[in-house]
Amino acid sequence: MAITRLSAKRRKRGVHTPIALFAAAAVAAGAAVLAPGSAQAAVGDGPWHTSGGQIVDAAGNPVRMTGINWFGLETSNYAPHGLWTRNYKDMLDQIKSLGYNTLRLPYANQVFDSASKPNSIDYAKNPDLQGLNGLGIMDKIIDYSGKIGLKVFLDQHRPDSGGQSPLWYTSAYPESRWVSDWVMLANHYKGNSTVVGADLHNEPNGAATWGSGDAATDWRLAAEKGGNAILAANPDWLIIVEGNECYGPGGTSDKYASGTSCTWWGGNLQGAATAPVRLNKPNKLVYSAHEYATSVFRQTWFDDPSFPNNLPAIWDKNWGYLKKNNTAPVLVGEFGSTLTATVDQQWLTKLMSYMGKGSNGFDFTYWSLNPNSGDTGGILKDDWTTVDTFKQGFIQPYLIPVGNNPTNPPTTPPTTPPTTPPTTPPTTPPTTPPTTPPAKASCQVTWSAGSGWAGHFQSDITIKNTGTTPISSWKLVWTFAQDQVVTNSWNTTLTQSGKTVTAANADYNGTIPAGGTVSFGIQGTVSGSNTAPTAFTLNGGACS
Template sequence: MTHPPGTRPPVAQAAAALAVCLSLVAAALVAVLVRPPGASAAAPAGTGTGYLSTSGNRIVDGTGQTVRLTGINWFGMETDNKTFHGLWARGYKSMLDQMAQLGYNTLRVPYSNDALKPDAKATSVDGVSNPDLVGLSPLQILDKVIAYAGQKGMRVILDRHRPTSAGQSALWYTPAVSETTWIEDWKALARRYAGNPTVIGADLHNEPHADGTDPNGTGSCWGCGDPARDWRLAAERAGNAILSVNSNWLIFVEGVSCPSGGNANSWDDIPDEHCGWWGGNLSKAGQYPVRLNVANRLVYSPHEYGISVYRQPWFDSADFPNNLAAIWDQQWGYLYKQNTAPLLLGEFGSTLADPKDKVWLEKLLAYAGTGATGMSFTYWSWNPNSGDTGGILNDDWTTVNQAKQSILQPYLIPPTPGDGGGPTDPPPTGSDACKVAYTVINRWSGGFQGNVDVTNSGSTTFRNWTLTFDVPQGVTVSSGWNATFSQSGTKVTVKGPSWNADLEAGEKASVGFTANGSDTPQPQTYAVNGTSCG
C-alpha cells in the first residue's frame, strides 16, 4: 500500500485520555453485541505458545495447537520518519494497549532498508509521550515496541515495505538497493531477534508488481524463470538465507500483480493472466510453489483492496458481490482450500466511502472464515494517515473508526498476555532475570578487547541463549571467543556455542571480543533472549 511519507494530520490533544477510554468501552460493547451468524467468540488459543510453524493450511504453535493471526499494520518505519507514525501524538505503549484491547493479536511492521542503516535517525517522536524513546535509533525503537507487544501477548511480523523511504518498487531490488543488501539486511534482522518468539517472521517484499509500462513484462513475474524478474525464485533465495540463520521464522510470500510481469491493471486481456492487485496474485503458486529448505515455514500473503484504492472491473460487474468468491478462489484462495499452505491477508482496507466497499469488506471477512481455523490477516491500517484507506484510528490518533471496527470485531481473536513465550520454557522477565558485568581487558590506539560475563539470575533456563548489546557509533567487533559474534549497525549479537547452548539458573557464561574504535562509552542495553539485563 502506498501512502504519503511523513504525513501528519492535526492531533486533538485535548481530552485524549478520555477519548481512549470511551473508544475501548465502545469496542468492548461491539465485541459482545456484533457477531455475524455462526461467528464464534474469541478462540481460547490466542496467539499460541512458542515459535510458530505450519501444518497444511494451518499455522500452529509449539504445542501443535492451531493459531489464527488477526492483526493490524502500523506503518511509518518505511517513510522519511523511519519510525512508527503517531509517536508525535501518543505513547507507543498506549497505542499497543489499545490494539490489544480491540482484539488485534498481531502487529505487521513495514520498514525500508533506509531505517536499518547505522546512521538512520528516527524523527517526530514526542518525548513527553515517549520518554524512553528519546534519542533511540529506528531499530532501538523497534526493539521497544516488540518488547512491549510481547508483554501484551501479541506477535510481530516484519515487512520489507520499500527499498528506500522514497517509495515502493516493482522488483525486490533497485539501482540503490541490491538484492544482496536486501538479503543481508534480512539476515541481520533474523539474527537480531533470534530467541525472541514475539517476532514470528519475515514478509519478504511488499507488493511485487508489473511496472505498468511494458506489456511484454519487465516487472515481477511468477514462474517465468528469469532470475532477475521471477519473484518466486527471489523469495526462495531470501527465504532460505533467512532460515539459514534463524530456522524458527515463518516466511511470508506475497503474490505479484500479473504472472507475466506486464499488463498492469488488466483482468481479461490475456487468457489465464487475470492481473489484479499489487502483491495479490498467487494464481501460479500452485504450479510453481516457493521451495524452502526448512519444512513447514511457508505462508502465502496476498493483498486485497476496495474501491477507494482502485476501481477494479469486478466491482462494477452485474453479479457483484456474488462474483467475488470466484475471483478470490482463482487468485489465492485455492491454496487454502486445497490445504496447500496457510494464508495471511497481509493488507486489505478501504475508506468505506463507497457503499460497495462495506459489502466487499463483509464478504471478504466471511470468505476468510471465523474462529480459530479461518485465514489469518493483518488489516491496513492502524494509522489514520493512509491516504486511500484511512485507518482504524480517526485523525486524532485516539478515537476508533467504529464503522470499520464493527465489521472486523467478530473476526478478531484478542491476544492473551503470556502467549508467545519461549519454545520450551517461559522467558524470565525484568532486569532481575539476568545480570552482566563488562570489563575492558586491553586497549590500544584504535581498538580494544572487552569481556562480558552474563549470569542467569532468574529461575528458568535460557534455552539456546543469545546475548545482544549496543556499542557506540563507529565501534565494530572484528572477532570474538566462547561464542559466535555478529553485528548489524550498532547492535552486536552473541550466540552461545553448541557446547554451552543453555544457560541454567545461576550459571554464568563469559565471552570476549576484539573491536575497532573507542572503548568509551561502554556497551549498553544488554539482553538475553530478548529479556533486558541489569
C-alpha cells in the first residue's frame, strides 16, 4: 500500500505571536577565495550553472551548497523568525560561524501584498528594519549575507501565509501571480551575486502530478513555465525543482492506483527519469528533494528489519539516481528531526554519509535554524541563541564553511597553519600560539554528558572565566577516565594523544571576557560509559 506523508507535518512552521559562499571546493586544492572586487576571479564567482550532476561556478570549478533554512517570511509575521529576540546580522554571523555557507530563505506570495505588514520584530535590536515591508526585509537579509560571504536562494514556500498548499497556486493566488512574483524577484535581484537561484515551489503534494500532461496539476509542466519565465528575466539563476509526493503510471499522483509509489512531500523525483524538466537553458536545472524522520512521520521503511541499511536504495530510487547518473545536481532542500529517537539518529547518520563530503556530494540545506519548528526543532534552542550541539554534531563534519575551499575539506579544523601564505592579509589575528605562553586563568569547567547511542558519546563543554580580566588564546587540557576517542568537534581546534585531549579556541571565540563563557562540543566512540574527566587545566592553570 502506498505510504503518504503526515499532513500535520506542516505544524513545524511555528508562528510567533507578538510579545562568495561558501567555500566550495576548488579544482586545485588550497586555491584562495579572494575578497569581492579582487581582480583575480575567486572560486565560486558566478553566475553558477550545472555540469552533469555538479553545480559549477563561472570558471567551471565545482561548488557545493551546505546550508540551512531560516523561515518566517512565509508566515503571518512576514519576517524571518527570531527577530523579536535578536539582531538579524548577529543571527547571520552565527550561521556563518557554525560552518554553513548557504541560506534557503522561504517566503509566501502574500508577503508582497501591500497589506502584509512585518510584525513581531524588536526594532530596538533591529533599528534598520523599522518601516520596511517584507521585500525590504528580504533585501536586508540578502545584503548582509553577501557581505559575510553567504549565498542565498529563495523558496516560494506557499502562496499565502495561512498554510502549505499542495499546488503552486490557489484561487486567491493564481498561477499567473506565482509566475509574475518570480519574475519580479528575478529582475529585482538581477546582477546580485549573493542570490544564486529560485526554489520554485515547496513540497508539491496531493493532487500534484508529474508528467500527466494536465496543466492544472502537472508540476513538471509548471516548473518549465515558471523556470523559463525566470531565466528570460534573469539568466544567471539556478532553477531548483522539487519532486512531488506520489508517482504512478501516466504521471498520476493517485496513491491508490496500482504501481504508484509515494514518499515525503516534495521527495519523489521518479518521474524525472522519463519526463525531465525542459528549460531553455538546460544547464540551470537543479532537482531538489526533502527527507524526514520519525519525529515527522513514521514511514514504513523505518520498521524494515534491514533499517538503516535499506535507506540508500530508497534514496537512489526517489532522487539520488539523478546525481549518481550525472543527469543533474540534486539538492536535499529540507531534512530534519528532533533526534530524540535512536531511529532518527541512525537515519541522520546514514543520510549524511549518503550525501557525502567534499565538493562532489549532494547539496543540502538543513531544516532549520529556527527552534520553533514543531516536529523537528532547530539548530538553535528555544532561547534562539544557544546551539543544539547534539544536532550540529551530526552535520558539522559535512559542512564546507565560507572561505574553506580544499577539494575534500577536513573533518576537523587543521591543527597547524597552512604552509602557503594567504593571497590577502588575514582580517583576524592568526590562530598560531604566541611566542610567549598566555597567562594562567581563573576558570570553571562544566561538562555535560549529553545524549549518545550504543558505542558513541556526545559531550558539551563550557568554560567560564571566573577571573577579573579577559582570557585570550585559551587552551583547555584534560585526560579521559575511560577509552573515549574523539571523532568530531565543533567551536574548537582539538587534538588527542592517548587519553589526553587538548581543545584550543577557534579563530572566532578566542577571548572569554571576565565573567563570560565559551562553549564547544565533541562526539566520539567509547566501549563503556562516558565518564566525565575530573581535572581540567586552562592555559596551564587548574580549573574548578
